[in-house]
Amino acid sequence: MTPPRAADLARALAGVVDPEVGLDIVTLGLVYHLDVDADGAATVRLTMTTPACPLSRVIQRQVGAALQGVPGLSRGTVELVWEPAWSPAMVDPAVRAATCADRPPGRAAALGARLWRRLRGPASDAR
């Protein structure tokens, strides 16, 4: 049997969801490295969004289970790494765009900003 490709692994790992965030680990950019050698041995290197996260064991276990479901794999190694530190920029850009990071400020915030500018206006003139 020919060993699976890295893309097959990625598809399997996309089924592993961080229960706290509700997004899968591939979309979150937690998978740093994926490869399969000629003998069908897979290596997965992943990180967590923070070292203070207690879910790493659960997620590692789920990754192991997902790898077992990939046909043609002889062995799987899952490594947890902290270098480089994860950052929000690693989230799939399409998902990032859909989140509220770039949403316009709410009405209350806009009102506050307008008030702030008005209050600050005369003071900066005086200087």
Place this chain on the structure above:
Amino acid sequence: MRADDAGDARGLPPPAAVLLAAGAASLVAGVWGGLARAGVAGGVPVGTWPGAHGPLMVCGVLGTVIAVERAVALGRAWGWAVPALAAASALALVAGAPPPWPAALATAAAVGLVAMHVVWWRRAPSAFLSVMALGAGAWAGGNALWLAGGAFPDVVPWWMAFLVLTIAGERLELGRVLGGGGDRAMLAAAALVALALAVASADRDAGVRVLGAAFLALAAWMVRYDVARRTVRQRGLARYVAVCLLGGQTWLAVGGTLMVAAGGVVDGPLYDALVHAVLVGFVFSMVFGHAPIIGPAVLDVPVAYHPALYAPLALLHGALALRVAGDVGGAPSLRAWGSVGNAVALALFASVLAGATLLDRRRGVAGR
């Protein structure tokens, strides 16, 4: 996805189960003591528990559970000393050990919790970590004050700061992952909490009012930045967690308002109302949202969600509303009924969560 444990390292971290059991025992003693204090223990002998209600709930239950979660994340042997010390503090309280012991053990636990945050900070510094570290520091400060013989009404603001900042930091982290933002606003509110504690050391009345204002600022942060507003439109567990947060932030605002208004009260109905609005309404609502994800994770079983979890959540909020209405409106029987309702909500929550976990396991389904 199928949970296939075959050939997997099944090793459950044994301390987690034992320590969570100690936390649960502490919860029973703490709630029993609380009911006795509300005059509804039914004549069952409760020893020193009524006087120990606060430290049992904050250090014995929440301190132990939070420290277990952190010890799992830290993954080092010494991390387990932190929840063990917190649980030992609760055992000392239940057993009626002489005064310095429970406070000394709790202080040691809190210092350990601060040390954990130092380890993480050196690995990857971030705004949310500094907010949580400030929370751990507030726990250490409060416990040290308790050790030095401070009265509980003086210690409680520190304990409130511990729990509120720990939760706020968690929400900031979740927001960071989901693109919520608001780092600087959160840091400013956390700084106001620190200022409030400093002020309270000199002038309790003024300090509690400033702390109330800081809690209002944090509640406003949640309204403006928390991802719950968005995740409440999802389904299942994500929506349930968001509902817990939205209910909790309302109580944080109520508690903050009562603190600004009442200031330095040290006993009586208003004190009961402001303490429990924050510690039951906000903190336990967030515990209800957090436990279905983290509880199974630290015990190495799949996440357990069942829509029946809404029942204890509704009871928690409804009973607290009754209790606070009784406090503010001068109706002690409402307060007593509310206390009973809160205790039932906790027991119901534990039962539903355990039932959902067992059901999930039988079906062999991982995830939600």
